[in-house]
Amino acid sequence: MIDKEELLNNKEFYKSFKSGEDLTSFFKTMHKRAVEHMLEAELDAHLDNEKHEKTKDGNYRNGHGTKKIKSSFGESEIKVPRDREGSFEPALVPKKHNIIDGLENIIISFYAKGMSVSDIEEQIKEMYDFDISTSTISRITNAVASEVVAWQNRPLDDLYLIVWMDGIVFKVRENSKVINKTIYLAVGLNREGRKEVLGMWLGKNESSSFWMSVLTDLKARGVEDILITATDNLNGFTGTIRSIFPESQTQICVVHQIRNACKYVVCVNSHINTPSNSH
Structure with missing residues (x-):
């Protein structure tokens, strides 16, 4: 006893x-996970949009690459999803950019109980500064919300x-x-x-x-x-x-x-x- x-x-x-x-290490891990989920949702939206365009062959996922990003939590290596045609351009972490600055607090706040799905969606709109479509924002919000709820309710x-x-x-x-x-x-x-x-x-x-x-x-x-x-x-x-x-x-x-x-x-x-x- x-x-x-x-x-x-x-x-x-x-x-x-x-x-x-x-705690800094914990925040760093949560930040990395959220960024990866958001990039996955970005690619899903990109491929879905291409389905409605007249293309010769359908585009599809083609594994992942890795990329080192820097934030106030330090350096992290993230997985970046790729498409077969190479037409996907991530908006959150653009190609040839590796610094995510000023978004850390917003991303960490996603994981706090008390944030509604609409709250998360509004924060994501602020993050992307309206550079992407409403449908893409919704897709990213759903991806983040699913990850957040799973973490919040884990045994x-x-x-x-x-x-x-x-x-x-x-x-x-x-x-x-x-x-x-x-x-x-x-x-x-x-x-x-x-x-x-x-x-x-x-x-x-x-x-x-x-x-x-x-x-x-x-x-x-x-x-x-x-x-x-x-x-x-x-x-x-x-x-x-x-x-x-x-x-x-x-x-x-x-x-x-x-x-x-x-x-x-x-x-x-x-x-x-x-x-x-x-x-």
Whole structure:
């Protein structure tokens, strides 16, 4: 049986929580997956349009090429779909271009529960700046929405040793204006010592009802117990956690690293340990 008090005071436990991929790596992976799905939908729309044109032979898919792209998350290698005739010109990542700048926050926000399909469609319109047809926008939206829903509803483990919750403010363009959106993340540490982002939720404000919906979502996806929950004293959270996970112990600490550098900080015995000052 796992002793919660022992975990709270076990530096090796927290060391394992801090090791491995950080949030930036997670965002990088999600960004790559979304871009690839959007490119696939672009090619589908391109081939569908060609069916209505008078051509000698039908065009079709012809595997994938690879391309390195750069974003604020670093460099990633993506798969770019190809057509037999070579007439496909990606709009999101044009040929001879490899920098996707200013779209990262929009793409990551797709994965947050609270974004409707129409919200995603509006964001995609902003991204493409109306350079593509309405039907292509709809096709891309459907591809992204399918990927997002599958990720949001994936099954989770029955037990997590610790779950960290905090909010990150993203600047995104909406209706030609840059606005702030807060996305709340739940990051869990499983029995094997692996971290994973359990989910992301778009929150207009922190309230007991909001956290009730988040925790109920985790439980519906298979989580039966959380030994320790750690937050930055999020409003309404500590009072709600026990109603869903009554055996969980809540640890309050300042989780400023997630906001500032996409790293994790750990609160042990009322002081902060970070990768830079822990030994």
